[in-house]
Amino acid sequence: xxxxxxxxxxxxxxxxxxxxxxxxxxxxxxxxxxxxxxxxxxxxxxxxxxxxxxxxxxxxxxxxxxxxxxxxxxxxxxxxxxxxxxxxxxxxxxxxxxxxxxxxxxxxxxxxxxxxxxxxxxxxxxxxxxxxxxxxxxxxxxxxxxxxxxxxxxxxxxxxxxxxxxxxxxxxxxxxxxxxxxxxxxxxxxxxxxxxxxxxxxxxxxxxxxxxxxxxxxxxxxxxxxxxxxxxxxxxxxxxxxxxxxxxxxxxxxxxxxxxxxxxxxxxxxxxxxxxxxxxxxxxxxxxxxxxxxxxxxxxxxxxxxxxxxxxxxxxxxxxxxxxxxxxxxxxxxxxxxxxxxxxxxxxxxxxxxxxxxxxxxxxxxxxxxxxxxxxxxxxxxxxxxxxxxxxxxxxxxxxxxxxxx
Numbered sequence: 001x002x003x004x005x006x007x008x009x010x011x012x013x014x015x016x017x018x019x020x021x022x023x024x025x026x027x028x029x030x031x032x033x034x035x036x037x038x039x040x041x042x043x044x045x046x047x048x049x050x051x052x053x054x055x056x057x058x059x060x061x062x063x064x065x066x067x068x069x070x071x072x073x074x075x076x077x078x079x080x081x082x083x084x085x086x087x088x089x090x091x092x093x094x095x096x097x098x099x100x101x102x103x104x105x106x107x108x109x110x111x112x113x114x115x116x117x118x119x120x121x122x123x124x125x126x127x128x129x130x131x132x133x134x135x136x137x138x139x140x141x142x143x144x145x146x147x148x149x150x151x152x153x154x155x156x157x158x159x160x161x162x163x164x165x166x167x168x169x170x171x172x173x174x175x176x177x178x179x180x181x182x183x184x185x186x187x188x189x190x191x192x193x194x195x196x197x198x199x200x201x202x203x204x205x206x207x208x209x210x211x212x213x214x215x216x217x218x219x220x221x222x223x224x225x226x227x228x229x230x231x232x233x234x235x236x237x238x239x240x241x242x243x244x245x246x247x248x249x250x251x252x253x254x255x256x257x258x259x260x261x262x263x264x265x266x267x268x269x270x271x272x273x274x275x276x277x278x279x280x281x282x283x284x285x286x287x288x289x290x291x292x293x294x295x296x297x298x299x300x301x302x303x304x305x306x307x308x309x310x311x312x313x314x315x316x317x318x319x320x321x322x323x324x325x326x327x328x329x330x331x332x333x334x335x336x337x338x339x340x341x342x343x344x345x346x347x348x349x350x351x352x353x354x355x356x357x358x359x360x361x362x363x364x365x366x367x368x369x370x371x372x373x374x375x376x377x378x379x380x381x382x383x384x385x386x387x388x389x390x391x392x393x394x395x396x397x398x399x400x401x402x403x404x405x406x
Contacts, residue, residue, distance in 0.1 A: 012401075014039060015047050019056065019400060023102065027060055027074040048075060054403050055081040055145065056101070077101040082145050084399060085135055086391030087128070088152040088194055089170065090219070093118070094127055096135045097385060099392035105385060107138050119171040125180050132185055146187050147399025150391035152194035153177070154221055156242060161191045168256045168264070169221040188402060190394055195223030196232055197390030198380075202343055203227060205381050211340030211374065214333055216243075217387075218326075218348035222264035226337055248328055266325040269301055269347050275318050276304065283314040301350040308354045316354070323355045327362025334363070334371050345380030352379070 034044045051057040058078045079100040087096040093113035098106045111131045155167025162178035199215035217223040224243035226233040244264035245257050252261025288307050292298045307315035
């Protein structure tokens, strides 16, 4: 029995490796797969035929062969046959995106709602289910197969990834999100912390080697993910980290989590907008008024980024102050994890170079030199759909595991 299990495991590993090579290469021949994996041509052919039968891979046009002999038939992903869904909470409500096997976004639908409304458990489930049904209905071709759905949640999940233990951005506590959804949706559903999803997507864009990779997702709250050797750092109970609830000021404002002076109270897009709104009356000549076009609802990170670019006093003052607080928090993060790279992501990263330079100044002023010399602090390269994109990666990975195990 042990021998059979090992053989099955080896086959699954080889199948995943071959699929990923086809995915990253775009088009590739069986001969090239054999050369890259050091697997025999017979093994490659067996696995490829299984992938074709499952509708994951198709044979494509003939590829020019510079050597003698027959032209090689190339293989590519069957983008017409399978898809996954990634979902995320944002300032507008909940968005869902359909991705093909190349992780390319095809259709995005947003269910507009607000934080207060989603705080009602029944409304939350109803909204998610309604959005899933709309996304599935938008795929008109019945021959296409949905491999899985992944929902990024701004909050702390239990070890089984089934319940939201606490979400301060959504004002939710102890909500069973997985079981109720899985009862209504006949497809694999995955629930994951949104920061971990964005981090997984972002990490693919950076060349990292030895040290931990830290990703800060700064939106309405502040989430953080630490990865080391492609593994998420989690607690003994399987629950993720909550760096956003580390105190920067023990005598500061009380957070809904019960702590005082939390990192995310000092640094978040919500705090940023509220601070600017409170100070607008003190700066009647601020360019922010003009950029909003007279509509207070248009005040967002992009408006403030433009105001900073135009050297607006109010914008530079508020963004500068909050960036210093971010730098102070990052110093603590670096002292704890000694990472190779810290990526500032989420909508807060739209504030750009002025924000980043202010953070760097604060970090250099406070940081231990040996740690500072070995760590880079950079802005996220992708701010749009990072959570949904990360969700598509996880949904595809789990969907393929199901296919390969079958």
